[in-house]
Amino acid sequence: MSAARHLNRVLAPLAVGAVLAGCASSGSTPVASPTATPPAAVTQAPDGTSAPTRAAITGLVTFADGRLATNVMVSVTGLDGQAVPELAVLTGPDGRYSWPGLAPGRYAVRVATTEPRANGVTQTIVPADGTATADITLRS
Amino acid sequence: MSRTTSRSGRFATLLASGVLAAAALSAASPQASAGTLTPLVPVGGSLVSSTGATLTAAQAVQLVRADQLAGTPASAGRGTTTAQPADTTSIIGTDNRFRVTPTTTYPYRANILIERSSGALHCTGFFVSRDTLLTAGHCVHTGGSAGTWYSGLRFKPASDGGTSPYGTCTSRGTWAFTNWVNSADSNYDIGIVKLNCAAGDSTGWYGTWWQSASLDGTFTRVSGYPGDKPKTQWMSYGSVAASQADRIFYANDTVGGMSGSPVWQFRSSTASYCANGPCVMAVHTNGLGSLSSTHNSGARLTQSKLNSIVAIINTP
Numbered sequence: 088m089s090a091a092r093h094l095n096r097v098l099a100p101l102a103v104g105a106v107l108a109g110c111a112s113s114g115s116t117p118v119a120s121p122t123a124t125p126p127a128a129v130t131q132a133p134d135g136t137s138a139p140t141r142a143a144i145t146g147l148v149t150f151a152d153g154r155l156a157t158n159v160m161v162s163v164t165g166l167d168g169q170a171v172p173e174l175a176v177l178t179g180p181d182g183r184y185s186w187p188g189l190a191p192g193r194y195a196v197r198v199a200t201t202e203p204r205a206n207g208v209t210q211t212i213v214p215a216d217g218t219a220t221a222d223i224t225l226r227s
Numbered sequence: 228m229s230r231t232t233s234r235s236g237r238f239a240t241l242l243a244s245g246v247l248a249a250a251a252l253s254a255a256s257p258q259a260s261a262g263t264l265t266p267l268v269p270v271g272g273s274l275v276s277s278t279g280a281t282l283t284a285a286q287a288v289q290l291v292r293a294d295q296l297a298g299t300p301a302s303a304g305r306g307t308t309t310a311q312p313a314d315t316t317s318i319i320g321t322d323n324r325f326r327v328t329p330t331t332t333y334p335y336r337a338n339i340l341i342e343r344s345s346g347a348l349h350c351t352g353f354f355v356s357r358d359t360l361l362t363a364g365h366c367v368h369t370g371g372s373a374g375t376w377y378s379g380l381r382f383k384p385a386s387d388g389g390t391s392p393y394g395t396c397t398s399r400g401t402w403a404f405t406n407w408v409n410s411a412d413s414n415y416d417i418g419i420v421k422l423n424c425a426a427g428d429s430t431g432w433y434g435t436w437w438q439s440a441s442l443d444g445t446f447t448r449v450s451g452y453p454g455d456k457p458k459t460q461w462m463s464y465g466s467v468a469a470s471q472a473d474r475i476f477y478a479n480d481t482v483g484g485m486s487g488s489p490v491w492q493f494r495s496s497t498a499s500y501c502a503n504g505p506c507v508m509a510v511h512t513n514g515l516g517s518l519s520s521t522h523n524s525g526a527r528l529t530q531s532k533l534n535s536i537v538a539i540i541n542t543p
């Protein structure tokens with residue numbers, strides 16, 4: 088790689104970042120004109136309004152005999168019409184999980200395993216300003 | 228490398244002429260003719276990065292080449308198909324997903340398993356250039372003003388059963404649409420990551436296109452890394468059941484972990500845009516829920532969104 092090209096690779100991102108940041112801070116950020124507003128038919132998520140809060144559900148998943156359920160997928164469903172992101176959330180080696188990025192409201196939390204075949208479900212409420220806990224015991 | 232040089236040169240020209248600032252103040256104009264870069268409609272396409280850098284929709288437009296206005300072409304890259312057993316398609320119950328194997332064929336090798344820093348499964352992404360991937364916005368930022376950026380994410384192109392045939396990459400620039408970061412607007416739930424590797428040279432990448440016309444009835448493939456089939460790639464077929472300006476709904480089966488998957492189709496050689504290759508129309512983001520109780524859905528690629536995406540693709 089030539090010295091000039093190397094310099095180019097190093098400097099270009101910095102220059103762009105600096106200029107972009109400069110543009111923003113100079114007050115030149117445009118405001119969408121009324122004619123450019125998306126049509127009213129566009130559906131927005133219920134949590135897509137002003138100042139939404141995003142919280143998490145955390146918990147411990149165990150089998151009925153007390154063993155930890157590790158590396159199992161934890162699914163959540165919004166019971167108040169929340170749009171749930173399709174993240175993969177699995178329990179860790181300690182049987183614990185953390186489901187991030189959830190809007191406040193009621194949720195059903197489900198786990199199902201195939202070996203052994205067992206499942207569990209519980210409900211919890213994510214508060215507007217905190218984290219909810221939902222431990223699950225799997226039964227066959 | 229000529230492409231990189233030319234893009235850098237273009238940035239230098241933009242910086243010298245102050246065209247970025249000028250563009251930010253200019254009024255929207257609906258058309259761009261070949262060879263010129265007239266500002267298009269700067270609506271809702273602004274980006275913010277995990278480091279606080281910003282890119283307005285108007286600035287983005289200035290970084291888009293004339294031949295990229297309708298989207299970007301697909302590329303198979305320079306990768307070779309590894310000799311592996313034939314596809315062992317399997318169908319499980321009423322689930323219409325089937326496993327993609329081997330994952331080293333194009334375009335499936337351009338799909339990326341995204342893991343958290345702990346190694347836990349997280350999401351799916353896909354290459355749209357040699358070093359740029361798209362994923363769901365919620366895969367890089369939890370969304371909304373109280374949200375946070377994920378750090379230390381690992382990106383494994385074409386990962387299969389714990390193998391990473393194209394290595395593991397990390398981010399050197401993480402972006403999301405301002406509407407997602409500020410207000411968790413599902414219509415803008417798209418993240419863009421500039422990687423520290425150029426595995427796309429080997430894996431190839433998906434093309435992209437937008438159209439203002441309805442996508443209803445359009446055939447859809449959704450391929451990615453579901454959490455219930457850890458670290459293996461799966462795909463399902465479907466079609467667009469409903470299209471909105473910024474969102475499409477389809478019946479493809481998906482589960483957690485598929486967020487960030489491309490919603491795509493093979494385009495014919497006579498297609499008006501993004502012809503003759505695998506091209507993406509949306510980024511998968513949500514399963515059943517409030518957005519639809521009957522169909523899964525994704526954030527639709529639009530002109531303004533693609534302007535910003537292409538602008539990041541074009542950065543060195």
